[in-house]
Amino acid sequence: MEWKPDRTDKKPIYKQIADYIEREISSGAFSPGSLLPSERALAKELQVNRSTVVAAYEELQSLGIVERKKGSGTRVSTDIWGISHKRIPNWDRYVEDGSFLPNLPLVQRIRMETQKKDLINLASGELSPDLFPIDQFRTILSDQPFMGHLGYDHPQGNEILRETISSHIKEYKNIDTSSSSILITSGAQQALHLIVQCLLKPGDAVAIEDPSYCFSLPIFQSAGLRTFLLPVDEHGIDPDDLICLHKKHRIRMVFLNPDHQNPTGTSLPFTRRKKILELSSEFGIPIIEDDPYSLTSFNGEVNSTLKSMDHNGNILYISSLSKIVASGLRIGWIIGPPQVIQRLADAKQQVDFGHSIFPQWVANQFLESKHFNTHIRMLRKQLKQRRDQIISSLDEFLNGQIECFIPEGGIHMWCKVNGSINEYHLLEESMKKGVTFVPGNVFGSKKGYVRFTFGRGEANLIQEGISRFADALKSIQSNQRS
Structure with a gap:
């Protein structure tokens, strides 16, 4: 047997052995009814403990692939491909082999x-339930009955809501944009997924803050991206660190949370924001600005977002109602160049045929009302x-x-x-x-x-x-x- 288990692999040795034997059975190397090597012989050949082989054979037996009888050894099931035996899929292998990685x-x-x-x-x-505007939502639902349709909506999200968001971000964050440059998403998390999946390719180098929420997300690994860290001090990231990273690794995209950053709570000063925008223009690197918290500023003064300072279209801006209204509403948005928004909207259509109309209606009513302020x-x-x-x-x-x-x-x-x-x-x-x-x-x-x-x-x-x-x-x- 030329095959040997990989001891550097995180997968347990017994599972590697079971998977190998199953592959050999599927390929015909071990035919139905044939006798497999004894536990002792296989353990010696693979240089593992006998108990490891026992565990592997028991795994195969539980799946109906082999039959074990004391004194007769372990044989490939005789009716493995027949109608009398119902095989159980090896769900453990499916779970481990998927390209979309699980959370830590x-x-x-x-x-x-x-x-x-x-x-x-x-x-x-997230916010505690007592901070959700439940009473205001009840008022909206009782005073303004829903009169909209319940079919599929515009690929970018409900047009009325996008117009309202356009006015909202102008008033609260001084961002000028049109509804055609907005995509409604299922919170900021989906926005990040769409950007990673649609605008980057395996092997691309991206920069994220250290520490940052993005560090914990497996979406970067699932997409095959190379992540490089930008240290965060009491004033956020240092733009000079971005220069060094780009020279070494040709950074393709930067992910930043400039205001009340998760987890540190830091905010980038204006001088650093300005420098980051200059570097983005100099190197042609898009910046993903994740802004869930800027409206929570305790003194009521909202910093200039990178997007409000962006005159060249270098910033993809993400925000949502999850951290300021209600996480369960699942209303977020991306603002960017129309061709990017159309690409992301097409991908979202493939995933869920667009956002549900009812929460969009509720969000629109709340944002337009006096209740929001x-x-x-x-x-x-x-x-x-x-x-x-x-x-x-x-x-x-x-x-x-x-x-x-x-x-x-x-x-x-x-x-x-x-x-x-x-x-x-x-x-x-x-x-x-x-x-x-x-x-x-x-x-x-x-x-x-x-x-x-x-x-x-x-x-x-x-x-x-x-x-x-x-x-x-x-x-x-x-x-x-x-």
């Missing part, structure tokens, strides 16, 4: 844990109070043990735990004590950091959540000393 196991675990009702959630990147003022006030609550709680329970960047908007607090600490062990201990957060490694290369989402933690639970976190940290530190 840790991210999946956190999402599952946050569904528990007795756990204080300082992890999920009232809601934003309330949101800023509430988020600032929750930010202040988490700061005072950190001071009360963790004075001197943790250092945090104080954001002036957004929903996240980025903190460095002093001393050597394994944040994954800290997360496990925290969940045992009833609170969850996101370890910093999920967002980038820096170690010993944690992200708390004060926008998700209801005001009365933030203090208790930080208290539980402090207890978990104390337990971990005690275990390390013992």
Whole structure:
């Protein structure tokens, strides 16, 4: 047997062996009814433990591919291709072989844990339910009955909503655009997927912030892109770092979250924004501006977005209502050159035939109403109070043990735990004590950091959540000393 298991592969050895034997059976190398090598002989030939071969044969038996009888060995099923035997697809192989990669196991675990009702959630990147404009939505639905159609809509999204968004971003963000340059998406996440899948190809080099939300997304790996990191300091990325990266790797696209960045809460100063735009024009590199948080600025002053400063069409601008209205509404948008928007709209049509008309109608009614401005003022006030609550709680329970960047908007607090600490062990201990957060490694290369989402933690639970976190940290530190 020339084949040998790959010990550098993340797939377990027994699964590699089972997959190999299944391929050999499918190719006819092992015919129905033929005897497979004994467990001991195959283990010796492949230089693995006998128990590994046993596990491989048991896997094949569970799928109906082989039959095992004590004293008779392991044989290929005699009716493997017949009608009397119903084979079960090897779903494990299908799951592992798909080109669309899953989320990190840790991210999946956190999402599952946050569904528990007795756990204080300082992890999920969304608003708490008491910050949703539920009463305003009820008023809209009762006062203005839906009169629209329920068929497929325009490929770029409902035209009335796109016109409303055009007026909205002009008023609130000083961005000039027409409805023909807007695509409605299912939140900012779908916008990122469409851009990656339609405008880039395998092997392309892209730059992302470090740390950043994009670091945790498998879409870049699924697309075969090469990602390079731009370090984030207290003022965001340094444009000079982009120059260095481009000279070395010929960067094709840059992904930035300039305002109240996730996870650090930092905002790019005007001078850096201007320099980034200059570099984009000099090198011909498109910038993807992800802007979910700029309207949450606690002092009410909204920074100039890159898109509002862009006079050459170099910026693809993404925003949504997920972080400022309601995540479940699933209304986001991309603004860009018409030919790009048409390409992305065509791809979205292939995926879902366009966005659902009803949430678009609700979003339009809300954006056009007096309720929106009232809601934003309330949101800023509430988020600032929750930010202040988490700061005072950190001071009360963790004075001197943790250092945090104080954001002036957004929903996240980025903190460095002093001393050597394994944040994954800290997360496990925290969940045992009833609170969850996101370890910093999920967002980038820096170690010993944690992200708390004060926008998700209801005001009365933030203090208790930080208290539980402090207890978990104390337990971990005690275990390390013992």
